[in-house]
Amino acid sequence: MGSPSSKKLWSGRFNERTHHLVEQFTVSLPFDRRLYPYDIQGSIAHSRTLERAKVFTKKECSIIIRGLEQIRTEIDQGQFVFHEEDEDIHMSIERRLTTLIGPLGGKLHTGRSRNDQVALDLRLYVKDALPQLTKEITNLQQALVMQARKHLPIIMPGYTHLQRAQPVLLAHHFLAYVEMLERDHNRLNDALKRLDVMPLGSGALAGTNYPVDRRLTAKLLGFSQITANSLDAVSDRDFVVEVLSALSILMVHLSRLSEELILWSSQEFQFIELPDSFCTGSSMMPQKKNPDVAELVRGKTGRVFGDLQATLTMLKGLPLSYNRDLQEDKEPLFDGLDTVSASVRIYGELMKRLTVRPDALSTAARTGGLLATELADYLVRKGVPFRESHAIVGQLVGDCLRQKKDLNQLTVQEFQKYAPHFGPDVLTILTPESAIARKAQTGGTARKQVLKQLNALEKRLAR
Amino acid sequence: MGSPSSKKLWSGRFNERTHHLVEQFTVSLPFDRRLYPYDIQGSIAHSRTLERAKVFTKKECSIIIRGLEQIRTEIDQGQFVFHEEDEDIHMSIERRLTTLIGPLGGKLHTGRSRNDQVALDLRLYVKDALPQLTKEITNLQQALVMQARKHLPIIMPGYTHLQRAQPVLLAHHFLAYVEMLERDHNRLNDALKRLDVMPLGSGALAGTNYPVDRRLTAKLLGFSQITANSLDAVSDRDFVVEVLSALSILMVHLSRLSEELILWSSQEFQFIELPDSFCTGSSMMPQKKNPDVAELVRGKTGRVFGDLQATLTMLKGLPLSYNRDLQEDKEPLFDGLDTVSASVRIYGELMKRLTVRPDALSTAARTGGLLATELADYLVRKGVPFRESHAIVGQLVGDCLRQKKDLNQLTVQEFQKYAPHFGPDVLTILTPESAIARKAQTGGTARKQVLKQLNALEKRLAR
């Protein structure tokens, strides 16, 4: 600070040096430096486009590109020296370029502004990050599918309101999460398509004075479209919010999975055993083995919601076009992507190593009146309207509860006290296995349906 | 309350009546009654599917359907009496059906649960609401496009950081909003496609015991797919969050437009005149004419963000499958859709009636050093590297400011004091018109580009 190098590239019209508090307050370098490969990639494409437009000579272009590539290597290898007074990664790179290749470096910014440059860099970053994330999602889905196949015959109590409701296959339960993650995957892909639009050439706000071929730039950078309105292009951060929305929904799903892993590994449920290597202990209580990973994923859900809220609030009420408020887009976006990627990755590994306790699951599935609905549907098949049969079975279940009996301890005669429609065949329906087998329509928990779905998902995930 | 009719349909197993505070606390009828047409539509399709599955006879089916249609008419015409103790719209309708057609009404709920029923109703509601909203979006886009065409030659100062930056066409500015709204439209359409999946037949959580053809139900209701996992189907509210996310982004756009309408109609800007019929006055200050509509739209932005946050938070950490927390999905969704629809609709009308003040705009566009970038690019064309030319012009602008002169008051000789590259042709570039004409690449503000974009948008909006 205060060093000769701190003269700003835009200082011509100013009478005073920037106050040091302002330098500290406005600097984005500590968080935007991760954009460097995209900034350099963008600058190379920009140079080639300017060459094609005859703004740069072939020779100028190749010197600039060589300089940029050297800078990329320097940063890759940790040899680049960042100066805080460079404000941002764009200025760091441009200044270093000028040191390396002389005044020619000062030509790089021809026909562009930091406004369209940063819009480009951020889109390139997201275009790179999302496919990595969706690959991790697929990995987690595969772990879930693997567990589903491995435990295909296992029956567990299905819950509503955290009360035991009806028996379901554990595999069916795992596949519910595969479905959620599949929607997340699609949602991120939709966002990716929508942001695949190249903004460079929008200048600061009005467009560029140079006869550049913007479609060429797009092609060089792998974009399928170019932006259609320069004012919109430099001030549009829809894609940041859309990605953070999709990430928030994904975290909702992971938070639900977390809740279940925590419940299921409690002493009360004991449905699963988490791997020791994915748990931690207590500094005070020697016996503790805590499901920290699941708790942290659940806890980090709020963080991603916060990132979403931060960007929405930041954008509210800004007049066109670029405003410096937009600098506050990067930290929430990076934090959201980092948090979600790490969460999905660690769950991919954890789910592979999960130990299921079949006995606990099936014991739980055999109690608690989980077959009451089967009884009601039995009566319907015997001609009783559903509401009436529901009332009859409700009465019957209530009496069992008061007498501390389980449904499958009743005799046919006892059943018949509640309705003459009960016959001896009623006893055959009162098993979890038969209850499950009856849920035989698409989406139901019958084994053949779950298997069908499992096969389909395995195929789809082989993408 | 306490009336004989308040006996709950599920009360068989219970020893006590529901506490009146609980009835008040859990009732959803005041807000879910707007689902009635979808609930009835769903019940009709459900009945037809049960008939096809031979669970209902043809006659039973037609009596039930006739009953349901009568109830729809009763509600449509305001003749239906809602009882608070009915808990929700589903119970209201079922109870009335049983009054109308006797015990047969008790058959309607065969093979379904409120869990899959409400999931269906809500999807039907959104499938109906979104196309209405996107139509309103198109209407607003058309108003903006109309204003753009009407004022095609008008030049205004483009802004960054709310500082005058470069001249742009007012039409270009209007079209920036059309682009934003186009993304909103696409985002809502993506959400619509993703939610176009039929959940009925998932039962409470495990599937249905009846041999129903779920694809038939889907076809009858206009869905293109059916859900693949019953546990997921009854607990999935992704679509609510996804829609509220898309609505939040849309409100960001409207809040930006609002900010500009407020700024532009201030005494300081005076760029536009809002119609009297879209403003209100003050109870105390007789001279006031306030841009209330724009302020309210801006203020309502927070409300939609709040709706989004409410549903995200509600879903966080819920174990599978259905939990009563999910009842809290409806009010935020309805509020978000209502708020955004009303805001888009009123802006569609307001934008049609907006009066532009061309003189104020073009006066503003002629001052403030808006052509400094043109000078810098002029020097680049004369061979000066951009950074150097930027510094020269910065110095020049700084001197003008200190001498309270405007750029276009300088002589060629004065220019040449800053750089020998300035020739007599420099004076010809110092007009807003020529500056605009030079921004001639796609997305730029040159008139031919704006016209091209205008034509393309008019065509697209004729959808």
Added chain:
Amino acid sequence: MGSPSSKKLWSGRFNERTHHLVEQFTVSLPFDRRLYPYDIQGSIAHSRTLERAKVFTKKECSIIIRGLEQIRTEIDQGQFVFHEEDEDIHMSIERRLTTLIGPLGGKLHTGRSRNDQVALDLRLYVKDALPQLTKEITNLQQALVMQARKHLPIIMPGYTHLQRAQPVLLAHHFLAYVEMLERDHNRLNDALKRLDVMPLGSGALAGTNYPVDRRLTAKLLGFSQITANSLDAVSDRDFVVEVLSALSILMVHLSRLSEELILWSSQEFQFIELPDSFCTGSSMMPQKKNPDVAELVRGKTGRVFGDLQATLTMLKGLPLSYNRDLQEDKEPLFDGLDTVSASVRIYGELMKRLTVRPDALSTAARTGGLLATELADYLVRKGVPFRESHAIVGQLVGDCLRQKKDLNQLTVQEFQKYAPHFGPDVLTILTPESAIARKAQTGGTARKQVLKQLNALEKRLAR
């Protein structure tokens, strides 16, 4: 609408009637009508103050007040006719007043604006609502204290990470919530003190032209202070946000209690039985008894967070002084207060009726290595540094787990294999009762400490 009565009171300067869409969009009457008693109370105090200032004669004042009181009676008794074109409750009342008492009604608005009027009404509303809420909080605290006293000897497993950790008294657990609620109570009281400032006399923004004694108005209305800056007074909504923040924290507490009620009433925990009258059943599964109240309270937590976020976002970036955005303060505030009041009230009733299952609790407290920390502290008392003793007991617990033994099944000899410091007295410390008794410092779970705290709280709650 369009009726002769719809002429706006501020329409003098306008050329066009308000558009009907604008009337619908800007109207606040449907939600601000609940302010009527406060609006009338404020108007009466305003009239008295104007009389004292000799702006009104004694007679004028008493006619106006009589008119206002009649209007209050009309609304109280449901006889008042609201017209949508009245925009808001203030206009409704003023118009009716003029109908009742003639042109004199038009004097009521002398020296005030809707800006200071609504600021006053909203503060009066909150000043009334908060004490009602804190009374409900006290009621809930008393129910918790009552349960604590009733079950004073009951031991349960305390949890961290939802893993059993150490035995605690159930009473200690209940009192933890009493502490949380006590902070909520204090937080709301702080908010109440800070908002106890009277804004009337600030006019639209600049103050009033009339020689009114603002302290008199404050006294008449029960305020302890008057606002010190008119610009701030009409645009300050800090108190709305502060109240919603306090309510959000309160809902965090209730959501935690909800989670525990749901867990504890599950078949896996079975620690409590919820009263039938506070649960609901399933439309499909006859055996279900669901903890809906707890789920709904948990679900409504997001709603209150959303209300908070809505008001924060609404206020962001507004220039001084009053902006119409502020109209969006009322619905979130009312919704937050209503939601929280209903939740606290219903929990007050539910907690009184909660049935505890002592056997399930104490069985759970006797397993799971809950006494491992006691062992470690035993070794510390024998001179082993804590980290070492923690490691020894960790090893010991690990071996027990692998051998499926419980700690209290080991013999002294077996203990001594791990450390020579173990003596015969080790067996005496391995009971939940003695473990609890040792936590004898303030805040600990020892019975005497819990009893002390219980006594103190009972005293405090008798406020």
Added chain:
Amino acid sequence: MGSPSSKKLWSGRFNERTHHLVEQFTVSLPFDRRLYPYDIQGSIAHSRTLERAKVFTKKECSIIIRGLEQIRTEIDQGQFVFHEEDEDIHMSIERRLTTLIGPLGGKLHTGRSRNDQVALDLRLYVKDALPQLTKEITNLQQALVMQARKHLPIIMPGYTHLQRAQPVLLAHHFLAYVEMLERDHNRLNDALKRLDVMPLGSGALAGTNYPVDRRLTAKLLGFSQITANSLDAVSDRDFVVEVLSALSILMVHLSRLSEELILWSSQEFQFIELPDSFCTGSSMMPQKKNPDVAELVRGKTGRVFGDLQATLTMLKGLPLSYNRDLQEDKEPLFDGLDTVSASVRIYGELMKRLTVRPDALSTAARTGGLLATELADYLVRKGVPFRESHAIVGQLVGDCLRQKKDLNQLTVQEFQKYAPHFGPDVLTILTPESAIARKAQTGGTARKQVLKQLNALEKRLAR
């Protein structure tokens, strides 16, 4: 990682090493290392308390304290080596202590858990941070007060709805912000008082087995109270949320100030000139001078709201007592405090250097019908009911607008066409100066009132 030192202090009971992904995912050291002075301060007080309780000898205590002080010096001076596998700052310090003083270091954790330790550290951190922040707030208030005094006679247009409303003193406008900041100050002080409660001695959840004097610990650490319930003490993060709420409201105020600085320094308003040293330029447009600081503060508002939302969401629905989710409390809290402190500090400096343009302000105050309310009140003084006088003046203003005249260009005769009550004295009231002088009640913009308020505030800020 994988180094011998990475063995966890709680690993006794575990069969597997922690997975490296889990170490990365759960580590808090990168962000909690800033707690080190508080952690050491807490450990010193803990040691002294254990000595007093005869758990430590005097000698042990002094060796431990000396070791801790050495570690503090090492970290202060940047010589401390942090190992990622240490999980958190507590483990880093404890491990280093054991290296320095041998097995005695293993005694430090006697009678405490990380759960009460981190609760303590975080409270100490906030107890230190808040007074620093409130000092910065006072500094900003003083800058505003200084500007108010400096420009006491300057008149400006006051705004509602961003429309010119009535003339006010610029000083009055500045003091409105001083009032807002005063409430922020008080709100933070209330939060500070409520969090001034010492949690150590709560153990992991149940209390401590050692006969420690918790009030002594509190005294040594400067707390005024001790926590009353151990379960609550380790899981209470109310203070984090309460502080973030207060910070969010503060950011609302700064965002409003930001909006005004941005508006006022636009070419349209030109009410102020920001110092060059607090602005930045454009990379492309040489003439630009942008109010970046104000834009960034406004943009950072969303960030603090996001921090608040993150912690609220994180806490929702957690069962008692400690859960690992709570680790997610620190980053939002630190980010919120850092962001707000930096924003308040930079505004303190910027406001001192603000240049006001009195001419632009007073020119603006002389137009736009700002005196219409004065006319209405004039008629009231002549006996016309306010509503009638409002309507008369509304008509009069409307006619002026249509004739493009200003109010003060009318003659007495012209006034009398609208109402016979107008006399020659009407002309004397039509100046901003007299309008301001009439707002002479407390809180009004009359010079004597503003001066009174200025004096009072200067006195109060001398705290």
